[in-house]
Amino acid sequence: MKAIIVEDEFLAQQELSWMIQQHSKIEIEACFDDGLEVLKYLQQHRVDVIFLDINIPSLDGMLLAQNIRQFAQRPLIVFITAWKEHAVEAFELEAFDYILKPYHEARIVTMLNKLEAAGQQQSVAQAPVADGPHTVNLVKDDRIIVTDIDDIYYVEAHEKLTFVYTRREAYVMSMSISEFCARLPEQRFFRCHRSYCVNLSKISEIEPWFNNTYLLRLRDLAFQVPVSRSKAKRFRELMRL
Numbered sequence: 001m002k003a004i005i006v007e008d009e010f011l012a013q014q015e016l017s018w019m020i021q022q023h024s025k026i027e028i029e030a031c032f033d034d035g036l037e038v039l040k041y042l043q044q045h046r047v048d049v050i051f052l053d054i055n056i057p058s059l060d061g062m063l064l065a066q067n068i069r070q071f072a073q074r075p076l077i078v079f080i081t082a083w084k085e086h087a088v089e090a091f092e093l094e095a096f097d098y099i100l101k102p103y104h105e106a107r108i109v110t111m112l113n114k115l116e117a118a119g120q121q122q123s124v125a126q127a128p129v130a131d132g133p134h135t136v137n138l139v140k141d142d143r144i145i146v147t148d149i150d151d152i153y154y155v156e157a158h159e160k161l162t163f164v165y166t167r168r169e170a171y172v173m174s175m176s177i178s179e180f181c182a183r184l185p186e187q188r189f190f191r192c193h194r195s196y197c198v199n200l201s202k203i204s205e206i207e208p209w210f211n212n213t214y215l216l217r218l219r220d221l222a223f224q225v226p227v228s229r230s231k232a233k234r235f236r237e238l239m240r241l
Contacts, residue, residue, distance in 0.1 A: 001115065001116065001119040002026075002029050002046075002047045002048050003020070003026050003028055004028070004029055004031065004051070005028060005031045005032070005051045006032045006050060006051065006064070007033065007053045008053065008055070009053075015103060016051060016080060019108045020051075020108075023109045024115070026049065026116070030045075034057050034059075035058045039059065042068070046075075048119060049077075049115060049119075050068070050075050050076070052079055053079075053080050054083055054086055055082075055083065061079065065079075065093045065095070078097045078098075078099060079095050079098045080103075081098075081101065085142070086098075088139060090144060091137055091139050095137070095144055096114075096118070096137075097111045097146065098143060114146050134148065134149055135147060136149055136183055136184070138173065139173060140169065147166065149184065150188075150199070150201065151167070152164060152166055152189075153165050153166060153202045154196060154198045154218065154225050155180060155184075156195060156196055157177035157194070157196070160175075160176065161174060167221070177195065188201060190238060192225060192226070192228065192235060196226060198218070200239075202218045203218060203239075205217035211229050213228060214226070214235065
């Protein structure tokens with residue numbers, strides 16, 4: 001994978017560069033301290049990853065990321081910053097990760113491993129995988145967590161927020177359940193209720209309920225997910241009931 005570093009603090013730039021070289025096979029093509037210079041470079045060069053600070057001259061990191069988002073072939077963006085309050089905005093820009101300064105080597109290594117795994121997936125197939133994406137970005141404590149789709153058990157709507165549940169964690173997303181579920185593969189996730197979406201592979205028991213509806217017991221979790229009357233027929237078809 002080819003990468004560039006956009007960081008106007010020389011020592012931070014050097015430290016990150018050293019850790020990338022020590023712990024990955026990612027090739028650093030260039031380093032920049034100015035946002036406009038990055039845009040000029042990207043017009044002539046293609047890279048796979050951009051390590052991007054937010055507080056940089058000419059064009060700040062968020063505006064630069066917004067421009068990059070319009071590219072037909074978008075590089076992965078890892079924000080590197082001391083400003084934790086921009087994490088949600090970074091997620092909305094579909095950032096791959098959000099690293100806070102000062103750097104912690106273990107955190108950098110974890111991120112680099114995920115980056116290289118993502119690069120391997122892209123190299124296997126340039127077109128989208130038929131059964132949908134394998135990962136989704138979730139927000140937890142101002143961090144963006146790249147999460148395997150299969151780790152999600154169910155999703156629940158709370159007004160304008162969406163709660164996403166894995167076996168051990170709960171994540172709060174600042175978007176509607178419809179918007180979040182659009183990021184999940186239809187083959188594996190079913191909108192069983194206007195307030196719930198369930199991972200079909202996590203269902204352990206199907207309990208008939210009143211008015212021809214159902215309650216779903218999920219493996220490893222005590223919570224039961226309801227299937228509404230309007231969704232019951234389609235659910236029976238999917239589960240071959």
